[in-house]
Amino acid sequence: MDEMRVLAPTAILGYGFPEASFAAGLARRPHVIAADAGSSDPGPYYLGAGTSFTDRTAVRRDLERMITAGQELGIPVVIGSAGGAGAAPHLDWLRGIVDDIAAEQGLRLRAAVIPADIDRDTVLEALRDGRISAVPHGPQLTADDVQASTHLVAQMGTEPLVAALRAGADVVLAGRAYDPAVFAAMPLLHGFDEGLALHMSKILECAAIAAVPGSGSDCMLGTLRRDHFVLEPLNPDRRCTPTSVSAHTLYEKSDPYRLPGPGGYLDLSDCVFTPEDDRSVRVTGSRHLAQPFAVKLEGARLRGYRTVSVAGARDPFFIREIDTIVQGVRDRVADNFPDIPADSYHLLVRVYGADGCMGTLEPSPRPTGHEVGIVIEAVADTQDLADTLCGFARSTMLHFGYPGRISTAGNLAFPYSPSDFHAGEVYEWSVYHLMATDDPLAPFPISYIDYPGDPS
Incomplete structure (x- = not known):
């Protein structure tokens, strides 16, 4: 396979997308449909309280269209940071929506469910072993901080998502996840370059926000090839430019050349953004440099x-x-x-x-x-x-x-x-720290649900 097409319908599951844009994306025969469902941007409340910051009706509307389209095309649908904050109650909430969709649509599919919760003892052991470090400008973690947290999650990287896809999951529902991971998993499963896959996914995570005019409620298509990727909005009223795409590369980042993530960082010092045509942009030169693996921990207390x-x-x-x-x-x-x-x-x-x-x-x-x-x-x-x-x-x-x-x-x-x-x-x-781990899969056990049927 020399080309991988990734469809990003919306910046956050539940933000919506135009039917015409989504249909245009499906007509391009994508290999995967993916969406990020959460963020820490709304603050610690939703993690602490175990509630979603997106509306159930809106999330169901988006997810039903995505799953139905995935079944029609025979491609997987991948969702990360379920329910907004990605803890157990958020993942259960999203799974309940999938249960309803599968039952009402009469769907036969296999769903992978990947929780991101980390128990307190695991974090306390890592703290005692010196495997917990503060994020830049953040405080050192204490045992009291861990014990006071109502929910604790770790941001999974691509590895659990790749494993679920390799096992044949039609739908992947993941707890808290590194934002680009849901878009990069399918390309990495098929051996595409990690630097290019993660950089493309970093931009796709916000869908058409990287277009002009930008919107988090519209679709974007990423086409990954062996030595470059191309980004294209699916609404004819929008276009990508080198400026809009390169600017979004810096979204939420303090260093324009080094973008950290689980297991390494993107090195963009040789990255080049060039027009592919009047509506799309080609990106080359993205590299991924490995580092000792660490996950970001998030916890909230009352x-x-x-x-x-x-x-x-x-x-x-x-x-x-x-x-x-x-x-x-x-x-x-x-x-x-x-x-x-x-x-x-x-x-x-x-x-x-x-x-x-x-x-x-x-x-x-x-x-x-x-x-x-x-x-x-x-x-x-x-x-x-x-x-x-x-x-x-x-x-x-x-x-x-x-x-x-x-x-x-x-x-x-x-x-x-x-x-x-x-x-x-x-x-x-209460917890916003990094935890070193030798196994990127171990903290994130995968279970499978066959619809219709019971968990296996």
């Missing part, structure tokens, strides 16, 4: 409970004094609740129009517009305490006095009633 109040302000004198007002509110909360230790709760006031996005990193923190948006957030050990702190901070800011104040009816405009919202459980990253 931090507390959150209550939020959203408001706006338009008085120019209020806006001018906003820093003083916010600090005054903080001081008043501390003064009113002297029995609550300051380190037992978190009170945050974001001022949009000033530094709401970047916080202390904002180079121009003084508000310059005619209005600001304000988000008051309290995080505490219980929801009741978060309610109390947020409510007191909100009412204090509503009636806080400041120079130039004219109206005493209230400083804030509330878009909602009630003004305060329970945001529920708050999770924080």
Whole structure:
């Protein structure tokens, strides 16, 4: 085989894709349909809580079309980071969707299920053996961090996915996975160059975001050959350019030449991006250099409970004094609740129009517009305490006095009633580290399900 075609319908399973684009991709007779289903971008909540950040109806819509198309063409469908965060409840959730699809469509297929959960004892043993290292600028891991985690997962590389495909799986459902792995597995099974396969997959993971105009809800086709690959959007309204493809190569990366992953890194120092035609781009020169194998661990722990109040302000004198007002509110909360230790709760006031996005990193923190948006957030050990702190901070800011104040009816405009919202459980990253392992398959046991039938 001298050519491998990989169809990426969408950037995240559940984000959707146009039927016309998907049909155009199927007409190119791809060898595999693949999609990444998750990310750590939405933060630690979804891993900690064991819930999906994508909607079940939307995920089912995407997956049903992909599996049906795969059956019609006789090609596999590969999904990674099931349910968003890729832990056991997320994988079970996605498997339940496949169960429903297979039953309702009367499908006969074999599915591989690959969990990514790592038990605490395994991580603690690796910690004692010195096989755990921090990511750049991250803290060192402690045993308490591990024990506090509600869920712990490891990012699998390509090896478990390749093994599942080699065993004849029609559908592969994987827990937390290295984003490019689901796209690279089929090419690697057939002996294609690892550097080219992983680089193409790095771009395919976000589907048509690498096109102009970019979209995470549209399809992209990658064609891998022995000495290069070609990327092409499947919507005629989009096109790939050397700039758009090379720019997306750098997506979420701090080094333009070395892109790390499980078992090594991509060396792009000799990479060349050239137009293949007016809508597609050819890429050459990508290399993969092996290193001792390590998986990234992710874990989340409960931090507390959150209550939020959203408001706006338009008085120019209020806006001018906003820093003083916010600090005054903080001081008043501390003064009113002297029995609550300051380190037992978190009170945050974001001022949009000033530094709401970047916080202390904002180079121009003084508000310059005619209005600001304000988000008051309290995080505490219980929801009741978060309610109390947020409510007191909100009412204090509503009636806080400041120079130039004219109206005493209230400083804030509330878009909602009630003004305060329970945001529920708050999770924080407890584990975000690398764990060295000699066997890239061992942490990720594979089971198979035959539809119709029972697990084998």
